[in-house]
Amino acid sequence: MRVNDWPMVVCPFPVASNDDTEKAEPAGNWLRGLRLQRDLTRRQLAQAIGIDRYETIVGVEAGNCRIPPELYDAWANALGFSRRVFVLKLLGLYRNAPAVVPTKPPKLFTMAFLQLRM
Numbered sequence: 001m002r003v004n005d006w007p008m009v010v011c012p013f014p015v016a017s018n019d020d021t022e023k024a025e026p027a028g029n030w031l032r033g034l035r036l037q038r039d040l041t042r043r044q045l046a047q048a049i050g051i052d053r054y055e056t057i058v059g060v061e062a063g064n065c066r067i068p069p070e071l072y073d074a075w076a077n078a079l080g081f082s083r084r085v086f087v088l089k090l091l092g093l094y095r096n097a098p099a100v101v102p103t104k105p106p107k108l109f110t111m112a113f114l115q116l117r118m
Helices: 004-006 018-037 042-049 055-062 070-076 081-092 107-117
Strands: none
Touching: 018 055, 018 070, 018 081, 042 055, 070 081
């Protein structure tokens, strides 16, 4: 799935089961708190991130969806964090939830892998 396809999908990276939802809820609560501190509606946050469906924000905050790694920068910028601080905190909250497996490896990973093989 490409980033451009995500606006058409409400939850591009759902958690695997109800048990996993409970594990993702702390991250959702943290993200909801950050959004409210910045006085943003879900629609405004979705627009700042670059997605068309505010329902995706609802899913992330409820613990039903996880933020795809390709959108970490957009979320960090929208919520006023550096990427590093945002990702470290987020992954700490997601640590017990199942890993997000992108459909394609990130371009940087692919390039590094190809360089190692040469």
